[in-house]
Amino acid sequence: MSESRETGRWVKVCRVDDLGKEDVMRFDCAGKTYAIYRSPDGDYFATDGICTHEHAHLADGLVTGNIIECPMHNGRFDYRTGEAKSPPVCIDLRTHPVKIDVGTVFVSVE
Amino acid sequence: MGKVAWQAYSLQGSAAGASALTDAAIEDQVETEWFSCPVDRKELKRLFKRSDAPGLRNFGLWFVLLLGSGVTAYFAWGTIWLIPAFALYGVLYSSADQRHHELSHGTAFKSRWINEALYHLCSLMMLREGFFYRWSHSRHHTHTIIVGRDPEIQAPRPPDIWGLLVLDLFQIKSGPILLGRIFHNATGTLTTAGRHFVPETQRANIVWASRLYVGVLVGVALACFSVGSVLPAMFIILPRFYGYPLYQLLNLTQHTGLAEDVRDHRLSTRTIYMNPVLRFLYIDMNYHLEHHMFPMVPFYRLSEVHDLIKDQCPPAYPSLWAALREMVPTMLHQRRNPSWYIVRRPPGADAPQEPIGAGVFAQ
Numbered sequence: 220m221s222e223s224r225e226t227g228r229w230v231k232v233c234r235v236d237d238l239g240k241e242d243v244m245r246f247d248c249a250g251k252t253y254a255i256y257r258s259p260d261g262d263y264f265a266t267d268g269i270c271t272h273e274h275a276h277l278a279d280g281l282v283t284g285n286i287i288e289c290p291m292h293n294g295r296f297d298y299r300t301g302e303a304k305s306p307p308v309c310i311d312l313r314t315h316p317v318k319i320d321v322g323t324v325f326v327s328v329e
Numbered sequence: 330m331g332k333v334a335w336q337a338y339s340l341q342g343s344a345a346g347a348s349a350l351t352d353a354a355i356e357d358q359v360e361t362e363w364f365s366c367p368v369d370r371k372e373l374k375r376l377f378k379r380s381d382a383p384g385l386r387n388f389g390l391w392f393v394l395l396l397g398s399g400v401t402a403y404f405a406w407g408t409i410w411l412i413p414a415f416a417l418y419g420v421l422y423s424s425a426d427q428r429h430h431e432l433s434h435g436t437a438f439k440s441r442w443i444n445e446a447l448y449h450l451c452s453l454m455m456l457r458e459g460f461f462y463r464w465s466h467s468r469h470h471t472h473t474i475i476v477g478r479d480p481e482i483q484a485p486r487p488p489d490i491w492g493l494l495v496l497d498l499f500q501i502k503s504g505p506i507l508l509g510r511i512f513h514n515a516t517g518t519l520t521t522a523g524r525h526f527v528p529e530t531q532r533a534n535i536v537w538a539s540r541l542y543v544g545v546l547v548g549v550a551l552a553c554f555s556v557g558s559v560l561p562a563m564f565i566i567l568p569r570f571y572g573y574p575l576y577q578l579l580n581l582t583q584h585t586g587l588a589e590d591v592r593d594h595r596l597s598t599r600t601i602y603m604n605p606v607l608r609f610l611y612i613d614m615n616y617h618l619e620h621h622m623f624p625m626v627p628f629y630r631l632s633e634v635h636d637l638i639k640d641q642c643p644p645a646y647p648s649l650w651a652a653l654r655e656m657v658p659t660m661l662h663q664r665r666n667p668s669w670y671i672v673r674r675p676p677g678a679d680a681p682q683e684p685i686g687a688g689v690f691a692q
Binding site for chain 1: 362374377378379434435436460463464467470471528530531623624625
């Protein structure tokens with residue numbers, strides 16, 4: 220993640236082993252919901268937790284490769300960039316910086 | 330009674346799709362909007378996983394049967410055998426109806442290109458243009474049988490018995506509406522409903538696809554004129570009408586007669602046990618409650634979901650006949666009393682979520 224995108228404070232999310240490869244988990248902080256992903260390569264990413272199409276938790280969806288699929292209407296995003304990949308999602312997701320420190324996953328929140 | 334709808338079924342409210350929400354209310358709404366039976370996350374992940382093999386087996390068998398029945402029907406043309414031959418071909422052809430639905434969810438195959446190619450093929454076979462349908466169907470899943478929000482309520486109350494149970498067995502009522510939508514969208518301006526729920530950035534695909542559909546329709550008509558026979562249309566456009574009765578009955582049982590305006594699929598959606606032949610033709614959409622509660626689950630795993638949650642749901646209907654036997658009298662009663670509906674009672678529910686109006690209790 221680019222350091223220049225860090226605008227918030229780092230918040231501890233979980234231990235690295237709490238999230239399996241090619242999976243997603245929900246993380247709530249300060250009244251907002253985030254989705255934390257672990258790619259098939261073991262890298263960690265974070266986006267807003269609610270689908271930009273309608274109000275569904277992405278953490279209830281399916282991670283396939285670098286794609287998160289919304290559980291409600293099967294809209295797909297690239298969770299690394301937040302790019303909306305196929306209808307009914309048309310608006311990109313906001314991504315958030317993630318860092319690993321001593322076996323712990325941190326996300327930069329606003 | 331009768332011709333005046335008891336509620337305003339035309340689409341209303343925000344075109345954004347979900348119910349109007351303030352930022353502060355979003356979280357609450359997400360949490361409480363729909364009831365979902367608790368299922369272990371690991372188990373859900375397993376159920377969500379896609380594979381190409383089951384879809385290829387199912388669709389491969391379908392194509393073989395379709396081809397075989399088509400060849401048989403071709404050689405039966407001009408003989409008395411054309412009736413059973415084309416009846417079989419039409420039933421198999423119209424199986425594309427629910428196949429296109431499953432494909433619209435992107436769940437039938439792991440490989441997206443297979444899924445998308447077959448989706449648009451099945452959409453064309455059913456004259457249910459695919460780009461438009463995805464938006465319409467998204468709304469149906471967000472607002473299942475919520476009046477004024479769901480564009481796919483098949484039987485608005487009071488139900489049009491003649492239209493639903495007679496004319497639409499052969500899509501005589503709905504078919505022209507579908508065709509009209511294609512021609513309307515092909516002009517470059519979407520229908521009123523389409524403008525309501527399709528974002529402007531997504532409309533061009535619908536317009537161009539609709540023009541392609543018009544081209545196919547004209548092409549088939551020209552083919553019929555050129556050979557001086559309706560035979561070409563018997564293979565590509567008309568089967569969607571003459572082969573449809575079974576699917577009209579199957580589709581009606583999904584929601585008809587059950588509660589409106591409840592955010593619990595157990596009260597508004599049926600699951601029906603069916604024999605393997607019907608399940609194949611209907612691509613397991615008889616597990617309709619499970620499909621609505623977990624739309625990411627591929628068709629070939631819906632029966633597993635059913636086994637996981639059935640103890641938390643009202644009993645499944647034992648047969649298509651059992652569902653029809655409940656549904657048709659309810660539709661007739663709703664002609665006189667549109668507030669009438671069947672109340673489904675989940676196990677352990679002391680007081681079912683009550684929508685507007687009085688109801689009858691399902692046995």
